[in-house]
Amino acid sequence: MHLSALHGWFYDCDREARWHENYPLAKGDNQSPIEISSKDARYDTCLSPWHASYDPGAAKTILNNGRTCRVVFDDTFDRSVLRGGPLSGAYRLRQLHLHWGSSDDHGSEHVVDGVKYAAELHMVHWNPKHGNFAGALKQSDGVAVVGIFLKVSEIDNIKTKGKEAPFQHFDPSILFPKSRDYWTYHGSFTTPPCEECITWILLREPIEVSADQMAKLRSLSKNGENEPVNPLVDNWRPPQPVKGRIVRASFK
Numbered sequence: 073m074h075l076s077a078l079h080g081w082f083y084d085c086d087r088e089a090r091w092h093e094n095y096p097l098a099k100g101d102n103q104s105p106i107e108i109s110s111k112d113a114r115y116d117t118c119l120s121p122w123h124a125s126y127d128p129g130a131a132k133t134i135l136n137n138g139r140t141c142r143v144v145f146d147d148t149f150d151r152s153v154l155r156g157g158p159l160s161g162a163y164r165l166r167q168l169h170l171h172w173g174s175s176d177d178h179g180s181e182h183v184v185d186g187v188k189y190a191a192e193l194h195m196v197h198w199n200p201k202h203g204n205f206a207g208a209l210k211q212s213d214g215v216a217v218v219g220i221f222l223k224v225s226e227i228d229n230i231k232t233k234g235k236e237a238p239f240q241h242f243d244p245s246i247l248f249p250k251s252r253d254y255w256t257y258h259g260s261f262t263t264p265p266c267e268e269c270i271t272w273i274l275l276r277e278p279i280e281v282s283a284d285q286m287a288k289l290r291s292l293s294k295n296g297e298n299e300p301v302n303p304l305v306d307n308w309r310p311p312q313p314v315k316g317r318i319v320r321a322s323f324k
């Protein structure tokens with residue numbers, strides 16, 4: 073059976089360029105990620121600060137799904153929510169996951185003034201006014217993803233060393249950088265089916281992770297147990313055409 077018939081999709085080499093063959097939305101006008109040019113971003117004084125109120129008890133499990141490392145949260149009620157910023161209403165935290173490279177000089181999906189970070193953390197929230205996550209995917213205001221860039225520091229950053237903590241009592245807001253400054257634009261999932269339902273909130277200030285934390289991410293495998301080792305690296309989509317979209321900045 074031809075791979076594409078399994079509706080599988082892959083990141084490596086030109087395969088991202090073929091996603092549209094099974095996922096037509098991948099060629100839409102509001103795709104993510106994009107290149108952020110800070111000089112072209114428009115400072116919008118109407119943008120308010122965003123606020124996350126997360127319940128650490130909502131964290132459930134951490135999973136390697138062969139494409140990323142994902143932590144899922146209980147989103148059956150307004151237990152861990154994001155509000156403010158470009159959003160109207162409270163969006164429920166559903167999951168967080170990461171994208172990273174095979175070396176520290178690349179791995180993020182969004183690129184800022186030509187800079188690729190070692191990794192990019194996505195905190196995925198959905199708008200409960202659309203009933204459930206599947207319904208929210210079909211709405212342009214259905215999903216809000218907070219993107220946080222990861223850069224490798226020389227020193228061990230104690231804050232993120234806690235990533236080893238049991239995820240049952242894990243408050244993802246410890247991952248937020250000091251500054252709340254952000255860029256925001258309307259885009260899509262960066263993986264198939266690439267629905268254009270996302271209000272992106274990209275934090276300007278990266279957080280620091282240690283080299284051995286990056287090594288832990290790179291030690292994950294795409295393959296299942298007892299299968300040939302296939303390192304889980306380079307699970308990022310390259311920047312897509314901006315197509316006239318405006319990126320707004322919450323800062324001057």
Ligand SMILES: CCc1c(F)c(F)c(S(N)(=O)=O)c(F)c1F
Binds near residue numbers: 194196217260262263
């Ligand atoms: C459907 C599950 C899912 C993803 F697979 C995904 F890659 C992203 S992303 N990289 O745009 O943040 C999501 F937001 C998301 F909800």
Ligand SMILES: [Zn+2]
Binds near residue numbers: 171194
């Ligand atoms: Zn993502």
